[in-house]
Amino acid sequence: MVFPARLFKNTITALIAVLPLLSVANVSDDVQQEHAQTEAHAQHAEGVAHSDSHNEHEPADKKSKIKAFVDHHLQDSHYFVFFSDEETGEHYGFSLPVILIDNGLKVFSAAKFEHGEEIVEAGGEYYALYHDKIYKTDAEGTLDFDEHHHPTNAKPLDFSITKNVVAMLITAILMFLLFTGLAKSYKKGPIPTGFGRVLEPLVIFIRDEVALPNIGEKKYRKFMGYLLTVFFFILILNLIGLTPLGINVTGNIAITACLALFTYFITQFSANKEYWAHIFWMPDVPVLMKIALIPIEILGTLTKPFALMIRLYANISAGHIVVMSLIGLIFVFKNWIAGPSFFALTLFISVIEVLVAFLQAFVFTMLSALFIGMAVQEHHHEEDHDKHTEEEPIII
Amino acid sequence: MEKLINDFSFGLFFWQALILVILIILLVKFAWKPIMTAITEREAGIADALAAAEAARKEMQNLQADNQRILQEARAERDAMIKDAREIKEKMIADAKHEAEAQGEKMIEQAKATIESEKNAAMAELKTQVSGLSLQIAEKILKNQLSDTTAQTELVERMLEDAKLS
Numbered sequence: 001m002v003f004p005a006r007l008f009k010n011t012i013t014a015l016i017a018v019l020p021l022l023s024v025a026n027v028s029d030d031v032q033q034e035h036a037q038t039e040a041h042a043q044h045a046e047g048v049a050h051s052d053s054h055n056e057h058e059p060a061d062k063k064s065k066i067k068a069f070v071d072h073h074l075q076d077s078h079y080f081v082f083f084s085d086e087e088t089g090e091h092y093g094f095s096l097p098v099i100l101i102d103n104g105l106k107v108f109s110a111a112k113f114e115h116g117e118e119i120v121e122a123g124g125e126y127y128a129l130y131h132d133k134i135y136k137t138d139a140e141g142t143l144d145f146d147e148h149h150h151p152t153n154a155k156p157l158d159f160s161i162t163k164n165v166v167a168m169l170i171t172a173i174l175m176f177l178l179f180t181g182l183a184k185s186y187k188k189g190p191i192p193t194g195f196g197r198v199l200e201p202l203v204i205f206i207r208d209e210v211a212l213p214n215i216g217e218k219k220y221r222k223f224m225g226y227l228l229t230v231f232f233f234i235l236i237l238n239l240i241g242l243t244p245l246g247i248n249v250t251g252n253i254a255i256t257a258c259l260a261l262f263t264y265f266i267t268q269f270s271a272n273k274e275y276w277a278h279i280f281w282m283p284d285v286p287v288l289m290k291i292a293l294i295p296i297e298i299l300g301t302l303t304k305p306f307a308l309m310i311r312l313y314a315n316i317s318a319g320h321i322v323v324m325s326l327i328g329l330i331f332v333f334k335n336w337i338a339g340p341s342f343f344a345l346t347l348f349i350s351v352i353e354v355l356v357a358f359l360q361a362f363v364f365t366m367l368s369a370l371f372i373g374m375a376v377q378e379h380h381h382e383e384d385h386d387k388h389t390e391e392e393p394i395i396i
Numbered sequence: 397m398e399k400l401i402n403d404f405s406f407g408l409f410f411w412q413a414l415i416l417v418i419l420i421i422l423l424v425k426f427a428w429k430p431i432m433t434a435i436t437e438r439e440a441g442i443a444d445a446l447a448a449a450e451a452a453r454k455e456m457q458n459l460q461a462d463n464q465r466i467l468q469e470a471r472a473e474r475d476a477m478i479k480d481a482r483e484i485k486e487k488m489i490a491d492a493k494h495e496a497e498a499q500g501e502k503m504i505e506q507a508k509a510t511i512e513s514e515k516n517a518a519m520a521e522l523k524t525q526v527s528g529l530s531l532q533i534a535e536k537i538l539k540n541q542l543s544d545t546t547a548q549t550e551l552v553e554r555m556l557e558d559a560k561l562s
Contacts, residue, residue, distance in 0.1 A: 076408060099407075150402065159407040168412060172419045179427030186434035190441065203431060224432060225424035233419065254408040262416060 066328035070321055074248050077132050077163045078110035082245075091115060096166060100127070100134065102156035110160070127156065134158050164255065167247045171236045175229075206231055210366050214373035223372050226266055230259060231365040238316060238357030242350065250360070251316035253309070260309035263368040268301070271375035304371050308364060315360050319353045 081093035095111035098120075106122040113120055113129040119141040120127045128137040135153035137143060143151045161169075182196040182203075192200050206228055211220040237249040249255055277283060279297040282290050326346045330339050542548050 075403070076405060157407070158405065159410060161411070162405075162408060164408055165411045165415075168415050172415050175419065176422055176427070179423055179431065183427045183430035183434070186430060186438075190434070190438045200431075200435070204435065207432075207435075221432065225420060225428045228428055229416070229420045229423050233416065252405075252408065253403050254405045255412050257404065258409050258412040258416065262413075 062332055066325070066332065070324045070328065072132070073246055073324055074251060074317055074320060075132050076252060078113070078129065078134075078160055079115065080163050080166060096163065097161050098134065099159040099161065100156045101159060102136070106156075125156075128153075134160075163247060164249045164252055167237065167240055167245075167249050168255075171233060171240065171249075174236060175232055179232075202232075203228060206365060210362070210369045214366070214369040216373065216377060219376050222270070223266070223369070226262070227365050227369055230262070230368060231361050234259070234312065234364055235357060235361035238361055239354070241316060241320065242353055242357060248316070248320050250312055251320055253313050256309045256313040259312070259364065260305035263308060263371060264301070264305035266368075267304075267371045267375045270372060272378070274378065275375045304367075308367055312360055312364055315356060319349075319356055323349050323353060 078098060079091065079093055079095050081091045083092050095109050098106075098108055098110050098113075100106040100122070102123075102125060104123060106125075108120060108122055110129075112118060113127075115129075119137060119139070120129075121139075126137045126139055126141070128135050128141045128143060130143060130151055133151075133155065135143060135151050135155055137153055143153055146152050178195065178199060181194075182192055182199050185192040185194070185196045191197075207220070207224060210231075211224055211227055215223055234250055237247075237255075241248050241250060279301065280294055282293045282297070285293065323346060326342050326349060330342045330346075333339070333342075542551075
């Protein structure tokens with residue numbers, strides 16, 4: 001029993017130790033990619049109307065280059081690039097399918113964009129890839145920019161299988177395999193074997209520390225499926241985000257918005273009479289107050305998922321920005337003192353990020369359970385009204 | 397905020413929602429339900445086993461107390477039996493002693509009586525034998541002395557003399 005535990009610990013420690021090292025490699029790849037990409041843009045833009053603004057946008061020095069690749073890293077991408085060669089501008093990785101809904105369904109490989117260098121013609125329409133976003137354009141690839149250098153061209157409805165979608169699919173398959181494996185291992189005996197021994201305590205933790213105290217003995221079983229799925233989904237995606245694959249899924253606003261909306265809808269649809277009574281006709285207060293409280297309470301239901309969305313997005317994005325900026329600093333200073341010290345600092349922050357990965361998954365699940373619990377619990381006592389409003393989320 | 401809205405990708409949102417819904421449905425059916433059932437059953441089993449163990453422990457204690465009591469009783473009984481046995485033994489020894497003494501005395505008495513009667517008989521026989529013997533001796537002497545006429549005469553004379561003297 002001792003040996004595998006120690007082995008596991010050692011493996012984890014080793015993985016954490018090499019984390020920043022691998023990220024270094026990844027970051028420089030991103031720099032190269034970004035560089036090549038912006039160069040390509042610049043070259044391309046020379047012939048078109050807004051070449052000036054384009055050239056201004058090109059990262060001139062190392063600092064803005066690093067800023068550009070950090071920005072690039074935080075964004076979703078149509079390519080799964082592992083590394084690229086700055087000299088030749090070649091990218092090693094694979095292109096992902098682009099699915100557009102714009103006068104009908106259009107499916108083609110992102111390889112056609114040649115990392116933003118080419119204009120793709122599909123079904124009589126022209127599309128350009130600029131900073132990982134697809135814009136409608138004309139045959140020459142003209143892009144109009146506003147004062148913030150954001151293209152003002154129309155965007156088609158983009159249902160592409162992007163890097164984040166691939167990461168989510170991998171996570172979903174991984175979760176399905178892991179947990180059906182765990183479920184199957186119970187058929188052999190009461191105690192799970194293999195990796196199930198790691199997963200089972202987490203499942204029990206979610207039940208005992210998250211679902212039971214917040215939702216209550218009677219109703220928790222109904223929400224366990226959602227809470228467990230969300231917890232492990234966020235956790236695995238957070239941890240994947242720490243790998244050198246350069247994926248930032250949970251630091252994407254669309255993802256966190258979707259997760260928060262799920263919690264919001266589950267809360268609203270499972271809410272009982274008392275919950276609605278507290279929103280639309282607060283008991284034990286004067287009639288005028290009741291009317292005044294209606295908009296506040298309705299707004300209150302919306303701020304909860306909004307806080308969930310922003311919290312996860314901000315925490316994970318911040319973690320990625322900090323880690324990548326620190327690695328970038330190694331390249332800015334490029335000397336024997338800054339290198340090892342920033343390496344050590346990155347290692348330290350990376351370890352903290354592992355903690356944050358667990359913590360944010362836990363906090364999201366915890367608060368989801370809390371909101372669901374508020375909606376389904378039965379209020380018997382008057383004191384509960386005060387408690388109800390005091391239990392607003394204050395955890396960051 | 398503008399950046400957030402700009403970053404928001406509806407396609408990603410759509411895929412995320414789709415994946416999450418499918419994942420929740422699949423996992424609830426194939427993973428969470430069996431896992432939760434198994435864990436709950438196992439916990440119930442553990443609770444039952446603990447309760448059973450507790451009950452068994454109590455029973456054991458009762459049994460031990462019973463055993464102790466029985467042992468105590470047995471020990472007391474044994475002590476009583478030993479005591480009884482000792483008393484009986486002592487009594488038996490004493491009785492035997494008394495009997496033996498009585499028997500001995502009786503035997504001694506008998507022996508004494510026998511010895512007495514034997515002695516008497518022996519004495520009587522001795523007397524008869526002695527008298528017979530004396531007679532035989534006398535007879536032999538007489539025969540011997542009377543075989544010779546002079547001696548007879550002498551004897552008669554001595555006897556006569558004695559008779560005269562007396």
